[in-house]
Amino acid sequence: MATAAVTPNAPPPRGPGKEHRTAITVPEFKRWVKQFDTDHDGRISRKELREAIRRRGAWFSGLRALFAVRRADRNRNGFVDDSEIEGLIDFAERELGFRIRTE
Numbered sequence: 001m002a003t004a005a006v007t008p009n010a011p012p013p014r015g016p017g018k019e020h021r022t023a024i025t026v027p028e029f030k031r032w033v034k035q036f037d038t039d040h041d042g043r044i045s046r047k048e049l050r051e052a053i054r055r056r057g058a059w060f061s062g063l064r065a066l067f068a069v070r071r072a073d074r075n076r077n078g079f080v081d082d083s084e085i086e087g088l089i090d091f092a093e094r095e096l097g098f099r100i101r102t103e
């Protein structure tokens with residue numbers, strides 16, 4: 001009987017949170033964050049950050065985004081501006097599994 005072979009095909013290795021296992025630099029981290037700036041206004045909203053957190057496979061993305069924006073948002077306009085992205089580094093390391101090289 002011709003049965004379908006059990007395919008040893010591994011699933012795509014790109015599971016959540018599997019990218020960037022090695023340390024990245026701050027500019028690389030910024031570039032990663034910026035790809036979630038879907039409306040291209042140059043700053044990261046809570047909604048956009050939530051998508052980024054989801055992409056990393058972390059739970060409670062909405063809550064994490066809320067707290068992360070609050071922490072990084074120095075001028076209190078409700079967004080993470082370009083100059084404030086560095087304020088996300090601690091958060092990204094602690095909660096998203098990044099390793100970021102700051103010199």
Ligand SMILES: [Ca+2]
Nearest residue numbers: 037041043044
């Ligand atoms: Ca934006």
